[in-house]
Amino acid sequence: MSFINTSEAVRAWVHGWAVSRGAAEPFSRPWGFTVDIGLPGHVMSHVLPTADEATVRALTGNAAAPGVRLKALVPPATLASWLAPGWSLPDGPGFLMSAPLRATRDHARTTLPEGYRLRTWTQADVTRAVVSTLDGARAARGQIAVTGTTAVVDKVETSPAHRRRGLGRLIMHTLADAAVVRGATVGTLAATPEGRALYEVSGWTVLAPLTSALRGADPA
Structure with a gap:
């Protein structure tokens, strides 16, 4: 078996990651998934399989509690240019494999x-x-x-x-x-x-x- 496309791989990763971390079942959104974590410093994660500037600006521009994360399949420089004030990239570059x-x-x-x-x-x-x-x-x-x-x-x-x-x-x-x-x-x-x-x-x-x-x- 192999993934047909990256979106399919993201879905599998999000659901498996939630199981691995003991998090809530991922909730489907029009733009991707939300996973409730409930830990200090990591309240929840939004995962965007196909991120775009408008969606990222809307999500990060709305009021969000400290500790909310947003994960997107774009390079760090691209995501950084889309973020609202108050957000940062603490982990450096990463890769979905x-x-x-x-x-x-x-x-x-x-x-x-x-x-x-x-x-x-x-x-x-x-x-x-x-x-x-x-x-x-x-x-x-x-x-x-x-x-x-x-x-x-x-x-x-x-x-x-x-x-x-x-x-x-x-x-x-x-x-x-x-x-x-x-x-x-x-x-x-x-x-x-x-x-x-x-x-x-x-x-x-x-x-x-x-x-x-x-x-x-x-x-x-």
Whole structure:
């Protein structure tokens, strides 16, 4: 399975991301989706699959609580030029990526380096993978949320002291294997520039830029 278009990929990503983060079911809007998060600093997210200047100006120009985010598939410079006062781009450039999910056939890709251990578990359609040192320090982690035949990879990170040892690739292949067992055939994720390099090595491709804007605190 592969996505027919980017809008389809965005829909899959939004719904899987909501499951991964334990957020509310995304609410469809004429311009995209709204997801209620309910966390300090991240009250809700508006996601625009096909952003345009008029829509962004209308959404960000209306009264919004601090902590509201707007995510659009445009480069940072484009989104920044459309934002109303009070909004910023705190996270830098990002990318929406996708890949077909297949069971790992190369055993070496899922073999732990010496001195580490891997634990995986699944709860409520989310599988988590954690690599730790033998004394219990976390070295790498990630999770994947399965929603039917699609899955969203989320929160992949490797601690600085444990990078360049293949742990990130191990996490990616472990998560993909877990999703395939549960029936997923294609995955999506949101990547930073640093993460993009890891994901491309693992067979993922960029579908579009993905930029996040944040409504800041109200003036004192």
